[in-house]
Amino acid sequence: MTTYGKTIRLFLVDGTTNGLTTAELSNWTGIGIKVPRIKIKEYSNRIEFQKPGVYILIGKGENNEDAAYIGEAEVIADRLTQHISNKDFWHEVIFFGSKDKYLNKASVKYLENRLHELAIKAGRYSINQNTPTRSELSEAEQAELEEFLAHIKVLTATLGHKILESLEETLETKVSEQQMFYCRNGAGADSKGSPSTEGFIVYKESLFMINEQPSLPDGIRLERQQMLNDGDLKVDEDFYRLTKDYVFTSPARAAAATLARSASGPLEWKTSEGVQLKHFDL
Structure with a gap:
């Protein structure tokens, strides 16, 4: 299968790598966000945080191994605020949403399940959680979300974590x-x-x-x-x-x-x- 080059636009919102980074692909309605845990409350009023999406908490496990937790939310900011209180292992999060109203509860549940599946298959990070339930979607909807998932995979690696990429x-x-x-x-x-x-x-x-x-x-x-x-x-x-x-x-x-x-x-x-x-x- 022929592959084509991709143009990725990274934007450091406050001009440093220690703050919020946005990641976008040309001709894609999605957007990726990487932000340190300690900066989440500072940025939580941004529009990207107020939409549905999937997220990956990144940190270290008990044996200092790379560890992650994969989830979904109808409002990303609310879920991340919960995790600040109830999960200690992570230091940054990568999450993905849509710049329009493409994603809904069913689609983010589907993406959550598939991200978990890819991360387990890749075996690079410790994923200590139950397998998320996959939404029942039409064949056409699944095909669209698989394309969305492919972009998530590319941007996650671009943002520094090959959690979804098998050896x-x-x-x-x-x-x-x-x-x-x-x-x-x-x-x-x-x-x-x-x-x-x-x-x-x-x-x-x-x-x-x-x-x-x-x-x-x-x-x-x-x-x-x-x-x-x-x-x-x-x-x-x-x-x-x-x-x-x-x-x-x-x-x-x-x-x-x-x-x-x-x-x-x-x-x-x-x-x-x-x-x-x-x-x-x-």
């Missing part, structure tokens, strides 16, 4: 379809991965060496420990097993984490035929 969407297409890379050694380490727009993805069930060599950089040693603390790595007999797809910032870090020693990513990652990553224009 698969960051892959280089020609690699994901035709090539997979492996990092292995004679001791049994066995990782599978792919380059992505965020660095290098190592896939769930990959096996990492446990015993760390002196050459392993301290930064990667700490990252492995954090992965253990977060449950991303689990001891499985003589290895660490990766419990989820995980993004490293580079192939070198991914290889070093797998082999528990200093490693060159372009040399260690190879196709099933043994062709090294360095031979690909990635």
Whole structure:
């Protein structure tokens, strides 16, 4: 399917990144708003806050993991004021409404459910809430809202949070379809991965060496420990097993984490035929 470029207009209402930011797409009736929690009361009389919409509260969970709560409201300002009183984890909110009267109670309930579905599928943030009920809408209404949802997804990432974007969407297409890379050694380490727009993805069930060599950089040693603390790595007999797809910032870090020693990513990652990553224009 052919994709086209998009023009996004960001406006810093008070001239700084610490206040309210609006985000709009050309030829779209919707609008996105990002605002810090401590600034909500200051801006709550703006028209965008007085309309129906969907919102994402952004913060940190109990284990310092990225966490979010997704909701809907007929009047955004009223719901956010409630959450200031009853939810402590969040520090900013992104919400989406319409510049006209397009959104109503049924449509925001539909969008709430779909946003929750996308966030759970992406698995980037902890979403500790029940699945919202989806409104019963006509096929035509759903098609229109799916287009609205696609714009929300783009603007949420533009505003700094890829909560709705799965790791698969960051892959280089020609690699994901035709090539997979492996990092292995004679001791049994066995990782599978792919380059992505965020660095290098190592896939769930990959096996990492446990015993760390002196050459392993301290930064990667700490990252492995954090992965253990977060449950991303689990001891499985003589290895660490990766419990989820995980993004490293580079192939070198991914290889070093797998082999528990200093490693060159372009040399260690190879196709099933043994062709090294360095031979690909990635």
